Amino acid sequence: GGYFIVNGIERVIRLLQVPRRNYATAILRPSFRNRGANYSDKGIAMRCARPDQSTQTVVLHYLTTGSATLRFTIRKQEFLVPMLVILKSLCPCTDREIYERLLQGDNQNMFLSARLELLLQDSRQWGVHTQGEALTFLGKRFRTVSSLPERMSDELVGMEILRRHVLVHVDQPADKFEALLHMARKLYAFVQGRCRADNADALAN
Numbered sequence: 001g002g003y004f005i006v007n008g009i010e011r012v013i014r015l016l017q018v019p020r021r022n023y024a025t026a027i028l029r030p031s032f033r034n035r036g037a038n039y040s041d042k043g044i045a046m047r048c049a050r051p052d053q054s055t056q057t058v059v060l061h062y063l064t065t066g067s068a069t070l071r072f073t074i075r076k077q078e079f080l081v082p083m084l085v086i087l088k089s090l091c092p093c094t095d096r097e098i099y100e101r102l103l104q105g106d107n108q109n110m111f112l113s114a115r116l117e118l119l120l121q122d123s124r125q126w127g128v129h130t131q132g133e134a135l136t137f138l139g140k141r142f143r144t145v146s147s148l149p150e151r152m153s154d155e156l157v158g159m160e161i162l163r164r165h166v167l168v169h170v171d172q173p174a175d176k177f178e179a180l181l182h183m184a185r186k187l188y189a190f191v192q193g194r195c196r197a198d199n200a201d202a203l204a205n
Contacts, residue, residue, distance in 0.1 A: 019057075020205050021049040022169045024183045026190045027059075028197040035071075035080065038063045044187045046179075048169040056168050060183045062191050066118030068184060072165050074145050081138070083184060084123040086166065089134035089158060090177040095120045101181055102188070111192050135159055 004011045019025060023046065030041045044060040059071040060083060068083040087098055099116050106112065128134045132155060139154030142161045152160075159173075167176040189195045198205055 018055075019045070019047045019200065021047045021055060023047075023205070024186050025198045025200070025205060026186060026195060027200070032061060035061060038065050038067075040064055040191070042187070042191055044183045044190065046167070046183060048167055050168050056165060058167060060180075060187050062187055065122060066115040067122045068119065068187060070166070070180070074142070074161075074165055077145065079142075082123060082126060083180070084119060085126055085128055085134050085137060086162075087177060087180060088128055088131055089138055089162060090131075090173045090180070092131040093177075095123075102184055104185070109192075112188050115188060115191075138162070 002013055004013065025045050027043050027045050028041055029043065032041050032043050033039050040062045042062045045057060046059075047055050047057045049055045056073065061069050061071060061080070063069065069080045070083050070086050071078055071080050073079070084098070087093070093101075099120060102116055103109070103113060126137065128137050135155040135158035136153075137158070138161055139157035139159075143154065143157050146157055146161060148157050148160060162173065162176065163171075167179045170176055170179060186195065190197070
């Protein structure tokens with residue numbers, strides 16, 4: 001960028017840089033603690049791009065309780081939803097399947113296994129056990145901001161919220177499920193110190 005005189009008129013041209021799209025970026029930011037009680041300064045952000053090149057950024061926040069919440073935006077309003085609720089709404093999976101998919105056979109990693117057990121215990125307070133219950137949970141809470149017809153059931157509203165606002169760079173719920181698992185694995189590796197924070201100013205990012 002720079003400062004120019006064009007036909008006698010002052011012009012300032014700036015180069016706008018945006019984060020790399022569809023890539024899970026580890027972020028260490030003290031302001032994350034201001035999100036609420038038990039929030040840490042660590043998170044994984046992903047700037048997701050739709051086919052029309054419009055983007056939506058989601059952030060997976062780590063809580064000191066071992067749990068995690070996914071932050072996304074609807075009409076410039078930010079919402080934080082427990083990660084396990086999102087996972088269960090995307091795929092008909094059990095707690096054991098989620099535990100094994102996140103652990104990936106690393107049974108010696110006591111740090112990760114302990115955090116995953118806390119994550120699963122913390123999720124029970126929401127009363128969500130099946131995919132249908134998870135979709136209904138989302139639909140009831142996001143109906144007012146979804147601008148969807150009243151005739152649609154809570155479950156369908158939940159599906160539409162996921163399609164429009166969560167990991168929008170992929171279409172299929174199964175692909176969104178895999179992308180969120182990838183973000184979660186990187187988040188716990190980041191918290192454990194097995195990977196470093198990504199440099200947002202590096203050209204690769």
